[in-house]
Every structure is written in C-alpha cells, then in structure tokens.
Amino acid sequence: MIATTQLAFLHDTRPVPALPVLPRLRLFGLDIVDAPAEAVIERLLLPGRRSRLAFLNAHCGNVAARDARYRDALVTADMILPDGIGVELAARMRNRSFAENLNGTDFCPRLLAAAARQGLSVFLLGGQPGVAEGAALRLQRDIPGLKIAGTRDGYGGMRNEAEAITQINASGADILLVALGVPRQDSWLAQNAARLSPRLTMGVGALFDFLAGRVRRAPALVRKARAEWAWRLAMEPRRMARRYLIGNAEFLLRARRDARAERPTGEAARRAFDLAISSVALLLLAPVLLAAALAVRLESGGPVLFRQTRVGLDGKPFTMYKFRSMYRDAEARRAALLHSSDRDGLCFKSKSDPRITRVGRILRRLSVDELPQILNVLKGDMSVVGPRPALPQEVAAYPERALGRLQVRPGLTGLWQVSGRAEIGFDKMIDMDLAYVRSRSVLLDALLLALTARAVIGGRGAY
Numbered sequence: 001m002i003a004t005t006q007l008a009f010l011h012d013t014r015p016v017p018a019l020p021v022l023p024r025l026r027l028f029g030l031d032i033v034d035a036p037a038e039a040v041i042e043r044l045l046l047p048g049r050r051s052r053l054a055f056l057n058a059h060c061g062n063v064a065a066r067d068a069r070y071r072d073a074l075v076t077a078d079m080i081l082p083d084g085i086g087v088e089l090a091a092r093m094r095n096r097s098f099a100e101n102l103n104g105t106d107f108c109p110r111l112l113a114a115a116a117r118q119g120l121s122v123f124l125l126g127g128q129p130g131v132a133e134g135a136a137l138r139l140q141r142d143i144p145g146l147k148i149a150g151t152r153d154g155y156g157g158m159r160n161e162a163e164a165i166t167q168i169n170a171s172g173a174d175i176l177l178v179a180l181g182v183p184r185q186d187s188w189l190a191q192n193a194a195r196l197s198p199r200l201t202m203g204v205g206a207l208f209d210f211l212a213g214r215v216r217r218a219p220a221l222v223r224k225a226r227a228e229w230a231w232r233l234a235m236e237p238r239r240m241a242r243r244y245l246i247g248n249a250e251f252l253l254r255a256r257r258d259a260r261a262e263r264p265t266g267e268a269a270r271r272a273f274d275l276a277i278s279s280v281a282l283l284l285l286a287p288v289l290l291a292a293a294l295a296v297r298l299e300s301g302g303p304v305l306f307r308q309t310r311v312g313l314d315g316k317p318f319t320m321y322k323f324r325s326m327y328r329d330a331e332a333r334r335a336a337l338l339h340s341s342d343r344d345g346l347c348f349k350s351k352s353d354p355r356i357t358r359v360g361r362i363l364r365r366l367s368v369d370e371l372p373q374i375l376n377v378l379k380g381d382m383s384v385v386g387p388r389p390a391l392p393q394e395v396a397a398y399p400e401r402a403l404g405r406l407q408v409r410p411g412l413t414g415l416w417q418v419s420g421r422a423e424i425g426f427d428k429m430i431d432m433d434l435a436y437v438r439s440r441s442v443l444l445d446a447l448l449l450a451l452t453a454r455a456v457i458g459g460r461g462a463y
Helices: 037-044 058-068 068-076 087-094 105-116 130-140 163-170 186-193 205-210 220-224 228-235 237-261 267-284 285-298 335-340 357-366 374-380 394-396 400-407 426-441 442-458
Strands: 024-027 028-034 053-058 079-082 123-127 148-153 175-179 200-203 305-311 317-323 383-385 412-413
Touching: 024 087, 037 053, 037 079, 037 105, 053 058, 053 068, 053 186, 058 068, 068 186, 079 087, 079 412, 105 175, 105 205, 123 130, 123 163, 130 148, 130 175, 130 205, 148 163, 175 186, 175 205, 186 200, 267 285, 267 374, 267 383, 267 442, 285 317, 285 357, 305 394, 305 412, 317 374, 374 412, 383 442, 400 426, 412 442
Parallel strands: 028 079, 053 079, 053 200, 123 148, 123 175, 175 200, 383 412
Antiparallel strands: 024 028, 305 317
C-alpha cells in the first residue's frame, strides 16, 4: 500500500466553512450539477473560492462532440449546469432527472442578485458594440445595488486580447460574464483562466442580447410549458430551424446511443474485488501488522493506531486508520511547520518533519503505516484503489473541479500513488484522480494494484 500524506493547509489556516458536496449526473462523459439554484449560488459565492462555470444544452452537446478544444473546456470547468429540455430528456433516458433546469437567462440574474447582496461587482464582456452596455443598464435597473465594474464588446473590443484582460483585471470585478457564443466563450475562458482575476467566470451565450432587448424572451408560461423550441423557431425561423429542430434531434439521437452503450458501473464487482483482496491481504500480512504494532508501542508508547476523520464517497466523513508514525503531540506542533512543505498546493508534506519517529520513518518508507486501512476497506469506507482520502478542511477549500474525486470511494492506492506520490503537486494529483474517476474499471484497478507493488519496492515519493 502507498504512503499517504500528512495533510494540512499551507497558506491560510483559518477554518473554511464546509458545504455539502453538490451531486452530479454524468452525461456524455461530463459531470453535470444536479442541485437547486440556491445551493449552486451559495457554493459559487462562498468567499475564498475561484470557479469557472459553463452551461450545457443540446447545441453545446453537439458542438462538444465535434470540437475537442471546447469539450476540453467543459471537462476542466469547475461546474457545468443543465440548460434546456434537451439535457433533461437525455437524463430521463437514464431514468434520472435534474433537481432544477438552470438555464442561463434565468439563473444568471438570480446569481447576480445574490452577488449584489454581498457587495460583489460584475464585468460584462461580449456582444455587438453597445450590447454589453445595454445589458449592464438593464441589470442595474432590475437588481438594486448591483455594481457594474465595466463593460467591453466582443467585436472590436476583443481584437486586442491582452488589453481586454488588462481592463477586466484592473476593474477589480468579482464576476466576469462572457457572451462570445459557443464554443468561443468557454474556450477563451479556459485558455485564459490563469490570467483572469475575477473569482467567478462564466460563458453566458445570448444573455446580453436578451437583457439589452435585442432578442425577446419567451413568456414565462410558455417556458414552463416546455414549448421553448417552438417559440424560438417562431422568433428566429432561419437560425433556429437548424439549431432547435435538427440540432435537438441530433443531440437526442446521440443521447439515446450514449444511454444504450452505457454499461453497469460494476459496483458489485468492484466491491467483491475489494473484499477478496483485503481479506487475503489481512491474512497474509498479519505477522507484519503485529510486528509493526509492537515496534510503535515500544518506541513511543501510547496508542498504536492513529485515527483521523477523512472525507469519503459523496463527501461523507469516516474514521481512517493507520499505524501511528509520529509523536503523540504531532498535531499541536503542525502549525509551526507549515512553511517547510516540500509540495506545492493545499497539502503539507516534509521530508524532514521532526514529528516523525524513527520507527515511523521505516513504516512510511515501506508503506507499512497504511496497512490498517485494510480494515476501512472491509468496512466499506474505502476501496483498494481510488483517490487518497482528504481531510475535511482540505475539502472545504477545494476548487469545485477537485470535488469530482469524491464521486468514488477513496483508496489505499491509485493512479497518483503509483506515479510519484509526494513528489506530485496538488493540481497534478487532482488531474490524475479525475482521470481515474472518468475511466475506472475492475481491470484498471487490478493494473494499478500490480503497479503499486513496484512503487512500494522502489520507494519513490514515500516519506
């Protein structure tokens, strides 16, 4: 088994409020948020978080099937929200339904109203000359107290990208709305994510046109009756004939093929795999477990096992076990060592950590300190293979994208562990964990378990 990290915050040790993990529904290989608008807005506006938000409707799904760059922008977004009846029907083909349809023209004003109550500001980028300004005036009229940090059109205003980004950042905006159309808006936001200062960025399609009065919105009763396609077809017959008739037909055919091709998740087979491996391991390793327990007790006294609350499947906490490899006052001494981490990102790890006992260093080097987690596997809290379980305060500070690793049970070993462990930074670890979540299977688990033996023998990244 692979040595875990002693996890802690590096930058800000103040407690971060923890919120329940927002459930996701997987469609076309994308994780779509399945939660009411209020819960989504609360998550997006939580202080200290940065998020990139995207919407998925039938047209977006069709474009993503042909445009790899746009699909990558969706995959790497922190949240994808369901937008339109096409996505709802795709979910029903899997006997599922979304808690709420979060179409952008309704969701964005609700989000901005909540932002105004918190004193946050918004920058509007995109549309024909004058459209962003018109949309800003409408928003200020409809949402009392909303601060408009600035506007810039998406035509001449986007010819100089560096200048546009400089203006956005200099405005001090908390939220950036980009109306460049699909796929450009989301691809642009993904490409420039590291250069943009606003803590919340999102592509909003035709929202500015609606707000500025360039395109009329469907009456509320018509929208509620799910007659959106027919209404839009009547308003813009030439453009919408292809997008809303042919486009939705294409999308639903793809959704049906995707639903039929979907195989059972194999949870029963994976659980059987976990029970078989952990039971055999417990029997074979019993002498090692007893020797390690005795060594820990003789060197430093006190409890043999270290118990710690970690976050498991769907954000549920559980008690994780490991052999104690540190002195009993380790937690009290942790704050003084945060500056000495060897790893980038949220997690703390130090080769020269003075809290580790002599026996503890040997146990960590050989990955023996993790063996008691076999009990967690037998209990069902963990799997043999999966992302390493995180601390609650870590999860509270996760970017939205990282929460995807909580969709599966945490594991004793996994893709990250066999690729370098403590030598790999937080962002790369998240990339690996999300890749595993998207492609996991019993066969992949067996392969990673085999690679684990080589990683343990080599000892790379274990300390």
